Amino acid sequence: MLVIGIDGATWDIIEPNLDKLENFRKLIQEGKKSTINLSQKPWSPSVWCSMFSGKSPEEHGHRDFVRNGEVVRREDIKVDFIWDILQEKGVSVRVLGVPFVIPPYNFNVDFEFVANGVPVEIGEIEKDLENITEKAEEILSKEKPEVFIVVYTTLDRVCHLHWGEPVVLDMYRKLDEALGRLIKHDKEVIVISDHGFCDYDKAPVRTLPRKTPRGEIKGDHHPDAVLITRNVQYQIKQPEDVFFALKEKYMGGE
Ligand SMILES: [Zn+2]
Numbered sequence: 001m002l003v004i005g006i007d008g009a010t011w012d013i014i015e016p017n018l019d020k021l022e023n024f025r026k027l028i029q030e031g032k033k034s035t036i037n038l039s040q041k042p043w044s045p046s047v048w049c050s051m052f053s054g055k056s057p058e059e060h061g062h063r064d065f066v067r068n069g070e071v072v073r074r075e076d077i078k079v080d081f082i083w084d085i086l087q088e089k090g091v092s093v094r095v096l097g098v099p100f101v102i103p104p105y106n107f108n109v110d111f112e113f114v115a116n117g118v119p120v121e122i123g124e125i126e127k128d129l130e131n132i133t134e135k136a137e138e139i140l141s142k143e144k145p146e147v148f149i150v151v152y153t154t155l156d157r158v159c160h161l162h163w164g165e166p167v168v169l170d171m172y173r174k175l176d177e178a179l180g181r182l183i184k185h186d187k188e189v190i191v192i193s194d195h196g197f198c199d200y201d202k203a204p205v206r207t208l209p210r211k212t213p214r215g216e217i218k219g220d221h222h223p224d225a226v227l228i229t230r231n232v233q234y235q236i237k238q239p240e241d242v243f244f245a246l247k248e249k250y251m252g253g254e
Helices: 009-019 024-031 044-053 082-087 122-143 154-162 165-185 242-252
Strands: 002-006 032-037 093-098 103-107 146-152 189-192 194-201 219-222 224-230
Touching: 002 024, 002 165, 009 165, 009 194, 009 224, 024 154, 024 165, 024 224, 032 219, 044 082, 044 242, 082 093, 082 122, 082 146, 082 242, 093 122, 122 146, 122 165, 146 165, 154 165, 154 219, 194 224
Parallel strands: 002 146, 002 189, 093 146
Antiparallel strands: 032 224, 093 103, 189 224, 194 219
């Protein structure tokens, strides 16, 4: 099973541009698409944590990258993630870049992210995207794990600062190209975002102030997230269900 997380992906950009996003189009044709209307707040660290722990924000207690002035580490979050559980059962798992902490979390993968996983400049963001895709291709083609999870923060980074500008679609096209390079390695695929995106003024939940040291914020998170599945039987209705889909597939009723 291949799980590709795309931080901040929204149907509002994908759907009207499907003629330019051939791999998204192909995956939708071969599988099923839906919208996840988040029942939890669209805070990235918390949603990614729920997605791979199967726990609600109240249960896992993880909300942000920093808590009381300290950077939160994996060890500070008292949960077993799906990769911990599957590995215990002898399933081969690789995880690249789940952004519930900074730098993004790897499991059984040695990898360093551009700018510690928080690139700001477009050139850095593109470099990060390419590096992750190359590493992911290497894992999929050489190591061939039963479960591979990879997450891209590309769109979130671009959309906060550039929402409404042409560079947003450029980045969706680059991500579409990356998608094409990965999905040919596995029949069973989940593509999912942790939240959608929208104009800053229309965002029901603000995750950043309008002015930041990185510049003016133009876009923010929307509670409608993207889901595409191919050859996945489990009904994914909320982020937590990704955990249960993997658990059921590899551990049955345990
Ligand atoms: Zn996010």
